[in-house]
Amino acid sequence: MTRVTVWHDGNCPLCRREIAIMRRLDRRGRIDFIDATGADDCPIDRAALLARFHAMEDGRFLSGAAAFAAMWRAIPVLRPIGLLARYRPVLDLLERAYLRFLKVRPRLQRWLGKHEAKA
Template sequence: MSKIIIWYDGGCPLCLREIAMVRRLDKNDAIDFVDLTSPNISCPLDRTFMLNRFHAQESGVLLSGAAAFAAMWRAVPLLRPLGLAARIPGVLSILETGYRLFLNVRPRLQRYAGGRVQS
């Protein structure tokens, strides 16, 4: 199985907490984590666009939003059942709806957590 690539917002305290948790759970080193705020990395898409949504690459396919989270979950044994559940018809669309709702409140949560706010 090829490694999953995860691009994340290193300036977001919420993202940093989640990535730290997943790194601890990634016992098989199945994920390459890429901080989009590092100036020396290249992005497959516009950096601002990637900072505004979660992105992953699984088996050469670029994923965004809930699909990217599901790919990340599938790579971690403890979270794998969640990632597999996202493949059940209709589940990914429900997760994506929840993710879009989260994106609406993300700036307020970042302010509360003391981080920078994406526009």
């Protein structure tokens, strides 16, 4: 399996939780997680990098559902889902779901942020 680089929003409570789960699942250390809020060298504009999920796999820069699929392929328990996403109809379905998620993401971020502040 190849190494994958994932850029994430370290200021986002939702992203922090998700990345924490992925770090625990990445027992073989195949994923390099980079907090884009503090990264000095971003592969694209920082605002664009933070607006969607991005990853690099085999020298290919990926965004959205394709980036999630690359990350999943690096984690044995999620690998079958990542491999299924190599089929265009599956990836298209995942991308449509991701675009819908992006619409509710700000509300989830606010909700989680409020709950973190109380803790």
